[in-house]
Structures are given as C-alpha cells and as structure tokens.
Amino acid sequence: MEQKDDIRLMKGNEAMAEAAIQAGMDAYFGYPITPQSEVLEYLTREMPNRNFLALQAESEVASINMVYGAAGAGARVMTSSSSPGWSLMQEGVSYIASAQLPCLLVNVNRGGPGLGTIQPSQGDYFQATKGGGHGDYRLLVLAPNSVQEMADFVFLGFELADKYRTPVLMLSDGAIGQMMERVIFHKREIKKIDKPWATTGKPKDRERNIITSLFIQPEKMEKVNLELMKKYEEIEKNEVRYEEIMTEDAEYIIVAYGLSARISHKVVILAREKGIKLGLLRPITLWPYPSEVLNKLADRVKGMFVVELNAGQMIEDVRLAVNGKIKVAHYGRMGGIIPSPEEVEEHFEKFIKTL
Amino acid sequence: MLNEEIIIAGFGGQGVLSMGQTLGYAAMVEGKNVSWMPSYGPEMRGGTANCITIVSDSTISSPTVSRFDTGILLNQPSMEKFGDRIKKGGIIVYESTNILHPSERKDIGIYAIPAADAANKLNNVKVANMILLGAYLEKKPIISIEGVMEALKKVLPERYHNLLPINRKALEVGAELMKKAN
Numbered sequence: 001m002e003q004k005d006d007i008r009l010m011k012g013n014e015a016m017a018e019a020a021i022q023a024g025m026d027a028y029f030g031y032p033i034t035p036q037s038e039v040l041e042y043l044t045r046e047m048p049n050r051n052f053l054a055l056q057a058e059s060e061v062a063s064i065n066m067v068y069g070a071a072g073a074g075a076r077v078m079t080s081s082s083s084p085g086w087s088l089m090q091e092g093v094s095y096i097a098s099a100q101l102p103c104l105l106v107n108v109n110r111g112g113p114g115l116g117t118i119q120p121s122q123g124d125y126f127q128a129t130k131g132g133g134h135g136d137y138r139l140l141v142l143a144p145n146s147v148q149e150m151a152d153f154v155f156l157g158f159e160l161a162d163k164y165r166t167p168v169l170m171l172s173d174g175a176i177g178q179m180m181e182r183v184i185f186h187k188r189e190i191k192k193i194d195k196p197w198a199t200t201g202k203p204k205d206r207e208r209n210i211i212t213s214l215f216i217q218p219e220k221m222e223k224v225n226l227e228l229m230k231k232y233e234e235i236e237k238n239e240v241r242y243e244e245i246m247t248e249d250a251e252y253i254i255v256a257y258g259l260s261a262r263i264s265h266k267v268v269i270l271a272r273e274k275g276i277k278l279g280l281l282r283p284i285t286l287w288p289y290p291s292e293v294l295n296k297l298a299d300r301v302k303g304m305f306v307v308e309l310n311a312g313q314m315i316e317d318v319r320l321a322v323n324g325k326i327k328v329a330h331y332g333r334m335g336g337i338i339p340s341p342e343e344v345e346e347h348f349e350k351f352i353k354t355l
Numbered sequence: 356m357l358n359e360e361i362i363i364a365g366f367g368g369q370g371v372l373s374m375g376q377t378l379g380y381a382a383m384v385e386g387k388n389v390s391w392m393p394s395y396g397p398e399m400r401g402g403t404a405n406c407i408t409i410v411s412d413s414t415i416s417s418p419t420v421s422r423f424d425t426g427i428l429l430n431q432p433s434m435e436k437f438g439d440r441i442k443k444g445g446i447i448v449y450e451s452t453n454i455l456h457p458s459e460r461k462d463i464g465i466y467a468i469p470a471a472d473a474a475n476k477l478n479n480v481k482v483a484n485m486i487l488l489g490a491y492l493e494k495k496p497i498i499s500i501e502g503v504m505e506a507l508k509k510v511l512p513e514r515y516h517n518l519l520p521i522n523r524k525a526l527e528v529g530a531e532l533m534k535k536a537n
Binding site: 009175178179180182259262263265266268338340341 | 416417
C-alpha cells in the first residue's frame with residue numbers, strides 16, 4: 001500500500017511531463033501547440049519547486065536549437081510539439097542526428113497536412129520513420145498507446161538516447177495525449193552516464209571537444225555516415241519492441257500502433273466473439289521496425305489488416321516485412337476522425353472475404 | 356464483471372468534463388480501471404462538450420466507443436446526438452430543466468432529473484453536475500458516494516475544500532431525485 005501515492009489519474013501529456021521531471025531532465029525547451037500544450041503548462045507550474053529548467057522559446061526553430069546546444073553541453077534535454085511545429089524542427093533534428101547528441105523529442109500527432117486540425121492523427125508516420133529532415137539519418141521511434149506508456153517511454157527514451165548518443169522520438173497522438181488514465185510512477189533509480197564528449201569547457205588534461213554537423217571534406221563526412229550506419233545497425237539488432245495480443249492461434253492479424261492499437265484490441269475482442277481467429281501485432285518501436293516477427297507470422301496467417309489514422313503509411317513497412325507472402329490491406333480515417341471499433345471490424349470482415 | 360461505458364455531454368461550462376474526471380478518479384481510488392477521453396477543440400469554446408468515461412474490472416481496450424451503457428445528458432443537442440447511441444437496456448439520466456424533448460425510446464431507462472432547479476435551491480448552480488452524478492450512482496452504484504468524496508478531496512485544490520460539504524449535499528439530493536424519478 002505504500003505505493004498508493006504514486007498512482008495518479010493524468011492526461012498523457014501531463015504524465016509525460018511528470019515522468020520527464022522524475023527522469024532527471026535538466027532542461028525542456030518548447031513552444032505551445034494543441035494538442036500538447038499541457039506539457040509546457042505542467043512543467044512551468046512545477047519548475048519553482050523542482051530542479052530543472054523549462055523555457056518557452058520564441059518558436060519551434062529556436063526550441064530545437066536550444067535542445068541542440070543543451071544536449072551538446074551534456075544536459076538531459078527534451079522538447080515536444082505537434083505536427084506543424086514538429087515540421088519546423090526538422091532542420092535542427094537533422095543537425096542533432098549528425099552531431100550524435102542524445103535528446104528526447106516528442107510529436108503529439110494532429111491532423112494534417114498543413115496547419116490541419118487539432119484532433120488526433122497518425123499522418124506523421126512517414127516523417128517520423130523515414131527521416132523528416134535531410135540526410136542519411138534515423139530516429140529511434142517509440143509509439144505509446146496509453147497514458148502509462150507516455151510516462152514509461154520518457155524514462156526509456158532518455159536511456160536509449162544516452163546509450164546510443166542519438167535523438168529519440170516519441171510519436172504519440174492527440175488522443176493519447178489528451179485522455180486520462182491511471183498512471184503508476186514506480187520508484188526508480190535514475191542512472192546518468194558520463195558524457196566525456198560534451199562541450200563543458202576545456203580542462204588542461206585533454207583535447208578540445210568539438211560538436212559539429214559540418215564535415216566539409218567528403219572523406220570526413222562519409223566517415224561520420226559510416227559511424228551512424230554502424231550505430232543504426234546496433235539499434236536494429238537490440239531495440240526492436242512490439243506487443244502480441246492473441247496471435248498464438250490467429251488466422252488473421254491486425255497491425256496497429258498507438259491509439260489505433262487500442263481500437264484494434266477491441267476489434268480483436270469483437271471478432272473473437274464471432275469465432276473469427278484474429279490477433280493483434282502492435283509495433284512499439286516504429287523504427288527499428290518489428291519486420292522479422294511479421295515475416296514469421298506471415299508463414300502461418302492468411303492475411304494482415306493495417307489500421308492507422310492516415311491514408312496508409314505503415315502498411316508499406318508491413319508489406320516490406322511480409323515480402324509478398326500474404327495479402328495486406330489497410331483501413332484508416334483521416335482529418336482527426338477516430339473510427340469506432342465496430343466500423344473497423346466491419347471493414348476487416350469485408351477484407352477477409354476477399355482472401 | 357463491470358464494464359461501464361458512459362457518455363457525458365452538454366454545453367461547455369456545465370461541468371461535463373469535470374463530472375467525468377471525478378467519476379474516473381473515484382473509480383480509480385476504488386481499484387478499477389478507468390479511461391477518460393474528452394472531446395477537445397473548437398466545440399469546447401461555447402458549443403457542446405462531451406467526454407467518454409469507461410470504468411472496468413478488466414483492461415480497457417478502446418478508450419473510444421460508438422455506443423454507450425449510460426448517457427448523462429445536459430442539453431438538447433446532446434440528447435439529439437447521443438439518444439440513439441445508448442445500448443439496448445442502457446439508461447439515460449438527463450437534466451430536465453434544459454432538455455424538454457427527451458428520447459422516446461422504450462428499450463432503455465430514461466430518467467428526468469431537474470438538476471439545475473435543485474442546484475438553485477442549494478444556492479450554487481455549479482453543483483448541478485454533482486446532482487446528476489448522485490442520481491446516476493443511485494441508479495447504478497458502480498462506485499460509492501464516499502469514493503466520490505475521496506476523489507473530490509484529491510481533485511480540488513485545498514483552498515476549495517470548503518466546498519466539499521455542498522458537493523456531498525448535491526450528490527445526496529441527486530440520489531433522492533432519482534428515487535422519485537423511478
């Protein structure tokens with residue numbers, strides 16, 4: 001019962017902010033945008049009593065460059081935004097990836113393109129997983145599907161960022177950010193690793209540390225590229241995460257992440273009530289992608305149905321993973337519309353009749 | 356096994372979202388799983404507001420659903436929008452000072468609660484939402500009044516704790532009104 005006080009009812013955005021403080025975040029730089037404005041609100045409210053900095057920058061462009069600077073100085077640092085604001089940050093994200101700096105970035109996805117709508121969407125999947133900025137780089141992408149995971153993935157994100165010296169993106173959506181659920185903050189020990197590469201002033205006994213993303217000689221640039229590729233290979237080997245629900249005896253699989261995975265979980269329940277053997281594969285890391293498990297599942301299921309709040313983006317990764325072994329179809333709503341489980345189930349049943 | 360899917364809807368400012376939060380918090384305090392999904396956005400600013408609150412003994416899959424066990428409805432547009440989306444055998448608890456044309460369905464329970472009038476009599480129009488919550492919990496006691504009070508104690512900043520007694524009174528008045536509505 002002593003854990004009782006660590007259980008709270010919170011919005012996803014608030015849980016993320018509280019987790020960041022508990023994870024020993026040194027600094028947060030951001031600019032308000034719906035549906036994630038609660039993050040900055042929560043942090044600035046807590047700042048006077050707890051030991052970190054939260055700063056409202058003059059723009060998203062400024063925020064991400066402040067993250068670049070603070071990460072370079074070895075701070076545990078974070079920013080968050082939503083789709084249009086996240087787009088503005090892409091140049092800085094590319095620089096951070098090139099300079100190999102650890103930081104946690106969050107996009108609480110809303111409907112687009114353009115200024116779009118403030119309702120939930122998963123339309124930024126391509127941008128998150130295929131590179132939103134320029135150049136050969138990858139972000140490690142975590143996709144929470146509950147308020148609890150909005151909190152847990154902050155701890156995980158900071159850890160992974162430090163481990164690989166790489167920016168980590170948490171890709172959430174307006175619904176997971178705005179909804180309230182029970183969230184448990186476990187007592188944990190926060191480990192911070194040494195950052196001997198950080199630009200913290202030059203002592204007499206070592207060379208100057210330099211952080212840059214400019215490598216004007218092609219040979220030097222390619223060396224950095226190869227270093228990055230080696231790191232991404234390591235990440236692909238070690239960090240694939242996913243959840244399987246009722247896949248053991250499944251004849252069909254829904255593939256969905258984030259809010260879509262919550263809706264699809266109910267679709268699985270509805271289909272099972274009708275005697276249809278449906279399971280759910282939920283990618284937790286969107287990059288690296290759980291391709292191997294999907295490829296194996298494709299050997300024993302009849303078809304895969306991809307549910308997303310977009311026009312069909314992750315379906316490309318599912319198709320690459322199953323490599324033509326089985327039929328893969330998509331159902332999605334756009335513009336901030338959330339489909340009901342019944343609606344998805346109806347379209348799923350239409351799909352399996354085509355198999 | 357409890358799995359109660361509730362839509363609470365009305366005008367912005369009627370305490371729709373906070374009613375759902377209070378219910379959710381109380382359910383959590385009593386060890387249940389809970390999700391609270393607000394409608395957010397343009398409609399909050401002067402139009403209709405609603406939230407879906409789910410209280411369950413098991414894991415909650417989808418936090419959004421299209422049909423509900425219970426509707427707590429505070430204005431006519433909400434009755435039009437959600438009246439037909441209550442599951443057969445479900446209930447509607449509605450604010451009968453505002454809503455003059457309730458659903459005419461016969462396959463659900465429909466209960467008229469004049470919460471705004473009753474709140475006026477308590478000299479605090481803001482507790483109309485707690486009156487409706489009390490009425491609902493009288494009909495479906497998924498959590499206790501004590502649980503709600505416990506939740507309010509945690510949700511309300513301490514400077515508002517002087518309002519706890521009137522909220523308790525409102526919950527009790529609501530329960531009485533439901534007994535009469537039966």
